[in-house]
Amino acid sequence: MSSNPESRVAVVTGAAGGIGAAVAARLAADGFAVAGADVAEGAAFSCDVRSEADVRRLRDEVTARLGAPWLLVNVAGVFFEHRITELAEEDWDLILDTNLKGTFLTCKTFLPAMIEGGSGCIVNVGSTAGIRGGHTRAAYCAAKAGVVNLTRSLALDHGGDGVRISCVCPGLIDTPMADWITSRPDALREFEEGLPAGRIGTGDDIAGAVSFLASDAASYTHGTVLVVDGGVTA
Numbered sequence: 001m002s003s004n005p006e007s008r009v010a011v012v013t014g015a016a017g018g019i020g021a022a023v024a025a026r027l028a029a030d031g032f033a034v035a036g037a038d039v040a041e042g043a044a045f046s047c048d049v050r051s052e053a054d055v056r057r058l059r060d061e062v063t064a065r066l067g068a069p070w071l072l073v074n075v076a077g078v079f080f081e082h083r084i085t086e087l088a089e090e091d092w093d094l095i096l097d098t099n100l101k102g103t104f105l106t107c108k109t110f111l112p113a114m115i116e117g118g119s120g121c122i123v124n125v126g127s128t129a130g131i132r133g134g135h136t137r138a139a140y141c142a143a144k145a146g147v148v149n150l151t152r153s154l155a156l157d158h159g160g161d162g163v164r165i166s167c168v169c170p171g172l173i174d175t176p177m178a179d180w181i182t183s184r185p186d187a188l189r190e191f192e193e194g195l196p197a198g199r200i201g202t203g204d205d206i207a208g209a210v211s212f213l214a215s216d217a218a219s220y221t222h223g224t225v226l227v228v229d230g231g232v233t234a
Ligand SMILES: NC(=O)c1ccc[n+]([C@@H]2O[C@H](COP(=O)([O-])OP(=O)(O)OC[C@H]3O[C@@H](n4cnc5c(N)ncnc54)[C@H](O)[C@@H]3O)[C@@H](O)[C@H]2O)c1
Pocket: 013, 014, 015, 016, 017, 018, 019, 020, 037, 038, 039, 040, 047, 048, 049, 050, 074, 075, 076, 077, 078, 079, 098, 102, 125, 126, 127, 128, 169, 170, 171, 172, 173, 174, 175, 176, 177, 178
């Protein structure tokens, strides 16, 4: 595993999505060799993060083609509005397994080589839904709260191994996942008018935060939960 920033390898899950694509592009511009992974078409590596066998295969393929990853960015996720009283068990599993179990599986699988190399970095994408509750998203809030505290606990366990582990919590970002509100112009306008930033976020807003946490400028950040939300939780 190389510790030279110019030749470090980064794995980005959810790379076919709005935030994942922006993160992958920004990390490539920063000098990383980026392996984009997704269950959907559009990423270089195919991987369902809910499957340990898939995640192991991803690690083996990326390591063989690019080298052992120094950076893991967990972006893959799913969201849909729901009420718990009407949420099917398989939909609870879909939300928890994609957002939380997937983060566990990738951390479990990619950490050993980072520990062995004595250097590495993980950035998990949580959500403002992981630091407070919200209407019509209880399972998603539970999953993202799990991501936030998984991040903090792993940072405690592995800082001494030379691995920094942090979390970015986006607010509302203009990707297909935000269709539930961007498809309703009046609701979106009302939301934006109440924001200190005055606008919905972009994938690049999140990519900038990931880029910082993965950089040497963030060498004293461990277990950081970086909220990038235009001020919605201020
Ligand atoms: N868009 C927002 O407003 C917002 C806000 C807060 C947090 N987030 C989080 O940001 C992350 C990225 O979301 P986005 O806005 O880019 O949404 P998106 O729907 O554009 O992208 C999500 C990507 O994850 C992939 N994915 C889904 N299930 C997968 C699986 N099992 N294995 C591998 N890949 C899988 C999808 O194929 C998709 O490409 C998610 O974790 C999401 O929860 C988004």
